[in-house]
Structure formats: C-alpha cells, structure tokens
Amino acid sequence: MTERSTLAGGATLAITGSGGSGAVTAGLILLAAVGRAGYYGLLGRSAGPQIRGGESAAMLRFGPQPIECMGGRFDLLVGLDWENVARFADELPLDRTSLVLTDAQAGPIPEILVRSGAQVRSMPWKALADAQSEGRMNMVALGMVGAMLGLPLDALEAGARATLGDKGGRVLTSSLDCIRSGYSATDAAPVPPSALAPPVARWNISGNEAAGLGAVRGGVRFVAAYPITPASEVLEWLAPRLELLGGSLLQAEDELASINMIIGSSFGGVPSLTATSGPGLSLMVEGLGLAVASETPVVVVNVQRGGPSTGIPTKSEQSDLNIALHGLHGDAPHLVLAALGIRDCVYTVEWAVGLAEHLQTVAIVLSDQMLGQSRAIVDPPGDLPFGAVQHTPLQRLIGTDADPDHRRYRPTPDGVSPMALPGLPGGMYTAEGLEHGPGGAPSSRAIDHAEQLDKRLHKLTGFDYGHGWAEIRGEGDHLLLTWGSSAGPVFEAAERLRGSGTPTRAIALRLLAPLQRDALLEAIGAAGSILVVEQNQTAQCFAYLHSQRALPAHARSYARPGPLPLRPAEIMRALIGSHTREET
C-alpha cells in the first residue's frame, strides 16, 4: 500500500493494543469518520479473554460499496503496542503488500507478524502525544492514519465528537488536539473537507442495536432477559428505549424465568421478546415448547457464540442451528430465522416479531457475535422490504366480543384462532401446555391430539411467506448456498467469481423453518456445482437441507467452525478448487 492510493477503493486496517491503549476507541472514531467521508464501513473487534481491559483489536474495512464481510487480508496494521498481540495474529492476515505502522517505543514487532513480509514503518506517535497536555498515542496515530487514508480532517473531528461526546470536554479537546497533530505530521496532501458526503445520511449501527430496533419496529414492548455475552448489548439498547415507548425490560433471575416471563406478558397481549446466547437458549427450550403448545407468540434472538457448553463466549460461530431447529421435544413446529447481515438484523427481527404474532407461535432468530458486536455504516433500512403480501401489517388476531365462537384452540381454515386477551368478558380460557381440545380443556384423546398437532403445523406450513425467505444474488451455473451471517463472505465470493468469469449465484436463507423447499429447489435450478457454506463443524445446515430433500445429490458442503471468520477467498477456493489470491 502506498499512502493515499486506496482512497477511491477504500482499505482494510486493524488497530491493536493492550488494555487502556484505546485501540477500539480509535477504531470507533475511524468508522464514524469514514462514514462521514462518504464511505460504507464495517468495524469488527476482537478481545482477549480478560473481563475488562486486556489486549484488543479493532478491524475496519471501508469502501464505496456496502461492506458485508471483513475480507481476507489487511492493508494496514496500526500497532499501538505489541503486548499479547500473538493471540490475535491469526485474525490479522498480512502479506508483503501490507504496511505495519508502529512507534519505536512500542518495542520490537512480534516475529509472527514479521514473517508475513509486510513493510514496517516507525512513527513518532509517542513523542507527538507527549507534546500535548494529556495527549494520547491512539489519537495521534488515528490522526496520522486518517491523513494517510485521505480522510478529510473534519470527518475525523466529527467522528471523534460523536464517539467521545459523552466523555466530557477535556477528553474530547485533548483528543482533537492529538488527532490534528497526527494529521498534520504526515506528508499527505490535505483533503478538501467532506469531499465525498453521500446524498442520504447513512447510519452507524451494530448488529445488536439493529436487532433491538427490529424488535421495537415489530411492536415488542416487553422484554425479559438474563445477561449473556454476546447478546447483552441487545438488552442494553432496549432497556431505556422500551421505557420511552411505554414498555419495559425485566432483568430475570435466569433464562428459565425470562422465557416464561415473556410467555406471561404475551398472554397478556403485549408483543414480547428475549435475547440470549447458546447456554441461555439451552435453558429456554422447555419454555419454547410451552409457547408452541399454548400458541403464545414469543421471539428469541439468539446471538450465537462458539459452543458447546460455555465454549468461546466472545467469538462467533454458526453452531446453534441444530438446537434452534430440533431442540424442542415433541412435534413442536416453530419459526427459525437468521439475520443475513448487520443491517438485516433490523429486518429479520422485525419480520420475526410480525410472523410470531400473526401465527401465534415461537420465532427463534439466529444472529451471532460477529453480526452482533460489529458496527457498520449502512444505508438507512426503510420499511420492511419483504413479507407476506396478503397480511400487512403482520399482527396478532385478537379475540373480540363479536367472535361467534370463543373456543381458544378451535380449528380454523388457516389454523390461526382468535386469541382473547384477559379483560375480555366473553373470552375466558386457560392456556394449556397439556394437549387440549378446542376449548382448552386438557385432553389425551387421539382425535384432539391429531387435530391440535395439525393446526399448529399447518398454520406455519400453509402460510405464504412471500420472498423474504432468502436473499438471492446473481446468476450462474455455480451456486453458493448459505444462511445467516455467512451471507456476507458468500455474497462477496460470488461477486468476485462473477467478475473473474465464473458465473455464480448466491442464495442466503433467512427463513430456515419452515423451509421453503419448493422455492429453494426452484432457485437452485439446474446448477452444475453447488456448495453449502456455513461456520460450524458438522455441516448443520447441509444435513438439514438433505433431510428435507431440498438439495440435489451432487451438492457439496463447506463447513468449518469458528472463531475465525469465513473469508471470501476460502469459499471461492472450495467452490472452484483453483488457486484464488487472498485479497480484500
């Protein structure tokens, strides 16, 4: 990389440092700055196992097109210091064309990074920071890197104000001084202010915030939850904002409680949701079965992390598909959805709430650490762009005095029966987890069991989900099929393949259950080579699709566990076998 050379196309860079070095803060400011300079961007972070502090890395990719994955290498590595950086080395692929910036006082560069062949340049960050009162190296480095990337100074300043605003005047003032000092200490030509300002103001949002927003857009006004990494930010975002909307969040004593609390609130008529991660989802499954049997709408956002057991709490993996699909005992049909990107967390959760409400059932939404804890600069998500055409908006069928028949579980043509809410004089019933007859009275008769099983299944399988079940891009004889957050690297792999003369179609499944098998088979068509891509050890989606007879026999699987993110180049290699250069 030469200075300024990547201005038009964007760049990929990482900032690393030990606890207190401010690597992540610098990354957050840089993301806000590239957004203000007119770029799209994606900021991921990686942290060591320490609870607080400890080494961390902020990884930023930005460019003129929406950024949906991290890419395969870094143009630039900004090493504020090198303590324990070896723990991240495999997450920071460098090559001969990469540039490593550091301060001589940060000590020798770790051998593992030197071996990549990247060029190394020493910077006077410490000296410049010491020249400022309360000067900080991360801010000097940020200013300098901003100048080298060709970002306008005012974008960096605005990014700092937006990010540090709540820290108070002194921190902000000294940070701005350091950014300016770093910015003017490079030989890069000055950039006219905000040269690339986009026509529409874009958003700076994390996947967990996006999931929270999707929830309230869908109508959720009650949340009960127990804290867990990496889902807690969904709850932190929701707690104060639900109050503004007239709702509330209850911190439960455990996940057994939280799932049952939202069943209770939903029974009372308030659309309700919880957010958790694998260990919490495991505790919730009995409650989910109750919601299915009693036809009480609830939504669970499961932000996946490495499993099994406590696993790798701070790192991503797509390994909870099996439990989401099959974890419930009995024949317990429910909805399973997966968010396809940070921005898509808004849509997928909003849709899931509407579907759960309309179909009076459980919706599990699979997000993951990578989506949840990364931030991106995105186009503002407008109204839900998909969803059932004939049911807009999606909402619960509430019982009224006018209902001719108040039996809560009476079969209907579409399987959905009106749900009376407490307070309605004529509608009294007892919601049941025991099998029941149409009026709700417990029953172990074969005829009632068959009728209610069919009702609960057919209301889901007979529903027209419109085109939201998947996102499909491109045409070609090659096909990449994936689900959830792997959509990002898969879409990029397919685009690059198309660009290099290998026509490739990509399908990313948003609705996993009920599987839209006919639509999927039609979308697969006569593809000659098919690869199912996912981030888990045992090819959970591939096995599921086969079990549903939704894949031609010649389909292959590319599945590997986390925590390293899937990279477009490895997907391209797995599809076409030939050598593909790692590049962003």
Next chain:
Amino acid sequence: MDTAIVTPTLRAKDYKSEVAPVWCPGCGHFAVLSAVTKALAHLKLPKERVAMISGIGCSSRLPAYVDAYGFHGIHGRALPLASGLKAARPDLTVIVAGGDGDGFSIGGNHFLHACRRNMDLTYIVMDNEVYGMTKGQASPTTQPDWAKSKLTPHGTGMRPFLPTAIALAAGASFIARGFAGDPNGLTKLLVEAIEHPGFAFLQVLSPCQTFRPEQKEWKHLVHPSDMAPTDDPVEAARFIQADDGMALGLFYVRRLPVWQPQHQPTATPADLEREFVL
C-alpha cells in the same frame, strides 16, 4: 351517563368452571379451589380481570377449574409466567397456585426472586409434603425419615425446607399459613393475600389423601398462631423459627415498595432511529 352497567353479584359457584377436577376424592386441593372461588366472590372481582397461573402438579391443575383467565404452564415456572403477565398487565389480579414440589424444588429459585421482587401477586402453595402427581415421592418439605417412596427407601435424610422462613429471608411482604381443613380461615387469609399490595405468600397445608394418608391427622395438629400479625421481620423470624409448622394465620405483613414497571410512551420507534444517523 345514560345507562349504568350493573354487574350482577357473583356467587362463589359462579367462579367455578365446567371442567371437572381430576383430583382424588378427599384431596385437600378441593378446599383450596373452593376458598379461591369464595375469596373472588367476596372481593367482587370481575372474572375477566382475574388470571390464575400455575405450573405442573395435582395442585397446579387449579386454574382450569376457575372461570377466569388462566395459564397452566410448565413445572416450576408459574411465578415467572405470572410476573411477566403482571409486568405487562398491572390492571389484572394475578393469582399463582401450585404445589410444594413445583414451588420449592424445581421452581425454588423463582420463589426467592419473586419474594424479593415484591410484585403485586398472590402465591398459594398447596403443601402436602409430597409429589402427588408423580405418585408419591419426597418433596422439599417432606420429613427426613419418610421412607414410603421407592426413590428414597431410607428417607431423604435432609432437613425439610422451611417455606415461611425462606419467604421472610427472601423479602416477601406477606406471609401466612392456612389449612385445607379450615375453609373459613383459609378464605379469610386468601382475601387478605389478594388485597395485600405486594407479593403475598400463602402456604396451605393441603393433605394428599392418596400418598400421605397419615396427613388426616393434621386436623388434630393445626392450631391458631399465638402471635398477632407483625410488620417486624425480627419478631416474625423468631416466631417462624419456633413454629411447629402447624400454626395457622397471618404471621407477617409489611408495606414494601412494589415492583411494577409503568411508563408512558414519549417516543415512537421512528424517533429512536435518529440516534443512528451519521
């Protein structure tokens, strides 16, 4: 107002549903059901404003037998279900009913936290010192030497759980004990429990005719509490620790802050979206 809507006065039997109880003849739970319907009639609560919530067990079958809204949930989780409902619908009278296994064993953690959360709920535990529904195993309140269950042929060897002591320690604001064999006393306690603003815990000695026939003797062992209801936790603790487990009455009642979220909307989701705009 041109037409006044007159709600006819409901009698206890009007609060009974048409579903026939599955309980064994002579089961103490019948008396609890009838005390519930009497208390609701006494308080003149509109049926549709009452929600009866339970878990699993013989005792937990109670909601279906009351003509009101109800939720028969899963084993041990009645309190969280009721807490979620009350948080979302403060306008309802929410009554939770269940057994000693449901509330003190599988649901024990929720019991602690429901006591300290102090939501305006009434919690009736029909204590028969046994798991009736699963055919007679020891529960947390069973005596250590009760050896009639095949699962614990030598008895549990564990001292029983003291529900009233634990409720007090966990912060419940109303603690009382009634007896299925004393329907009037039980109804009176239930009325007070429902009227109490906060978490009202009512332990009801409710004999299991089938698996603990010796509990027929309870009618000779129970006695009125010799302490007037107190709001002093120290006095209540002293009384509860000295109690033989057979004293009946209201032991402790105290006004404590009630946990109930209630927020007026001041924004819409579209307003919230502004924070993301660059």
